[in-house]
Amino acid sequence: MADDLSSFAKDVLLVKGLKSSTLVWRLVVLTLAIVCGVYIFSICLKQIGTGSKIGFLEVKVIQKPCPEPNIEPWEIPYVHYPHPKTYSRAECSCHPVRNFAILSMQRSGSGWFETFLNSHPNISSNGEIFSVKSRRSNMSTITETLDTIYNLDWFSSASKNECTAAVGLKWMLNQGLMQHHGQIAEYFRIHGVSVIFLFRRNLLRRMISVLANEYDRSARPLNGTHKSHVHSPKEAEILAKYKPTINSTLLIANLKQVNDTTTKALNYFKSTRHILVYYEDVVKNRTKLKDVQEFLRVPQIGLKSRQVKIHKGSLSNQVENWDDVSKAITGTPYESLLYEDYTR
Numbered sequence: 211m212a213d214d215l216s217s218f219a220k221d222v223l224l225v226k227g228l229k230s231s232t233l234v235w236r237l238v239v240l241t242l243a244i245v246c247g248v249y250i251f252s253i254c255l256k257q258i259g260t261g262s263k264i265g266f267l268e269v270k271v272i273q274k275p276c277p278e279p280n281i282e283p284w285e286i287p288y289v290h291y292p293h294p295k296t297y298s299r300a301e302c303s304c305h306p307v308r309n310f311a312i313l314s315m316q317r318s319g320s321g322w323f324e325t326f327l328n329s330h331p332n333i334s335s336n337g338e339i340f341s342v343k344s345r346r347s348n349m350s351t352i353t354e355t356l357d358t359i360y361n362l363d364w365f366s367s368a369s370k371n372e373c374t375a376a377v378g379l380k381w382m383l384n385q386g387l388m389q390h391h392g393q394i395a396e397y398f399r400i401h402g403v404s405v406i407f408l409f410r411r412n413l414l415r416r417m418i419s420v421l422a423n424e425y426d427r428s429a430r431p432l433n434g435t436h437k438s439h440v441h442s443p444k445e446a447e448i449l450a451k452y453k454p455t456i457n458s459t460l461l462i463a464n465l466k467q468v469n470d471t472t473t474k475a476l477n478y479f480k481s482t483r484h485i486l487v488y489y490e491d492v493v494k495n496r497t498k499l500k501d502v503q504e505f506l507r508v509p510q511i512g513l514k515s516r517q518v519k520i521h522k523g524s525l526s527n528q529v530e531n532w533d534d535v536s537k538a539i540t541g542t543p544y545e546s547l548l549y550e551d552y553t554r
């Protein structure tokens with residue numbers, strides 16, 4: 211009991227001792243609390259400060275007062291205001307940009323067609339970008355490449371940079387386009403890309419051009435340089451001297467295959483906004499280019515090209531084994547290709 215009492219007294223004493231220093235402790239704790247509080251408060255203030263600053267900047271960029279473009283409601287998904295990473299669109303930053311892709315096949319006049327488009331000060335058609343295999347190795351590389359083009363960050367001799375009003379590329383059907391058609395059509399839908407199909411009606415003439423171009427690639431009659439397109443009548447004359455021999459056994463199957471491929475492509479991208487242009491129609495009547503400018507919604511001007519046509523005149527003079535060829539085609543659905551002609 212005495213033990214208990216003494217321990218009780220001790221406890222009381224301890225408490226008393228504590229009590230005497232309580233004031234000091236309280237002051238210490240209070241000071242600490244104040245210091246912590248001030249510190250936390252200052253950090254909060256800083257964060258709020260930077261946060262609101264970022265918000266303010268963003269708001270400034272987004273709300274840059276571009277006037278409402280003078281467009282019809284259906285056009286809204288097709289206009290874009292890209293912010294290129296590498297330069298500023300300067301005085302044209304409020305001009306809407308349209309995305310397009312020329313879908314074509316080799317030797318269908320697409321190079322010629324593209325030089326017309328690029329003679330326009332507001333059109334940038336960046337060429338056959340997917341002729342480089344690594345760019346079309348899978349859908350991610352394709353997407354990355356297209357994103358760069360449509361963000362106006364692709365640099366080629368054709369890019370008009372800040373005042374581009376229509377930007378695109380030339381894309382051959384055999385450059386990953388048919389292979390990934392589903393995902394590409396989806397990309398076109400999401401990014402409001404319009405398609406210009408550029409095909410050639412006369413597939414026999416196209417075949418001759420393909421063979422001649424293959425020959426030129428290996429023989430190089432123009433001083434040892436390979437030229438798919440020429441700029442002088444003299445060069446065209448030299449190249450046209452070569453007359454290919456067409457394998458008449460495979461001819462019909464080849465024509466049918468090309469026809470099937472174009473039909474498929476038209477089908478794959480039929481729900482994409484598009485225009486169908488035939489090379490022959492542009493050759494015959496340049497007013498077809500007005501339709502294309504109208505389609506791209508760019509100001510109408512007279513477009514020019516310096517390219518010269520390589521093969522002219524009647525087909526019978528352009529093929530080495532004309533008799534075999536005409537025999538093979540006569541009586542097939544392709545017979546009319548023998549007679550269709552045009553002048554330029």
Ligand SMILES: *[C@@H]1O[C@H](CO)[C@@H](O)[C@H](O)[C@H]1NC(C)=O
Binds near residue numbers: 509
């Ligand atoms: C076309 O380009 C010219 C010259 O760069 C520019 O002044 C004009 O505003 C552009 N037009 C459009 C519709 O972007």
Ligand SMILES: *[C@@H]1O[C@H](CO)[C@@H](O)[C@H](O)[C@H]1NC(C)=O
Binds near residue numbers: 344347348351
């Ligand atoms: C796509 O191709 C690129 C380059 O060939 C490669 O680096 C990448 O890993 C590929 N991506 C996929 C998802 O296959």
Ligand SMILES: *[C@@H]1O[C@H](CO)[C@@H](O)[C@H](O)[C@H]1NC(C)=O
Binds near residue numbers: 432433445
């Ligand atoms: C080929 O070279 C000759 C002499 O160098 C030149 O006169 C001619 O114009 C060249 N032709 C072509 C098609 O480049």
Ligand SMILES: *[C@@H]1O[C@H](CO)[C@@H](O)[C@H](O)[C@H]1NC(C)=O
Binds near residue numbers: 457458459
């Ligand atoms: C045409 O092609 C077939 C199949 O490749 C071949 O057997 C035939 O020899 C070729 N004919 C000519 C004249 O080259």
Ligand SMILES: *[C@@H]1O[C@H](CO)[C@@H](O)[C@H](O)[C@H]1NC(C)=O
Binds near residue numbers: 411413470472473
């Ligand atoms: C393909 O052939 C069909 C009939 O044979 C024809 O109606 C169509 O115009 C051809 N297409 C092309 C692109 O030549």
Ligand SMILES: *[C@@H]1O[C@H](CO)[C@@H](O)[C@H](O)[C@H]1NC(C)=O
Binds near residue numbers: 495
């Ligand atoms: C060219 O086509 C337009 C319509 O697209 C037509 O009005 C014009 O008469 C044609 N010109 C020639 C020379 O055929």
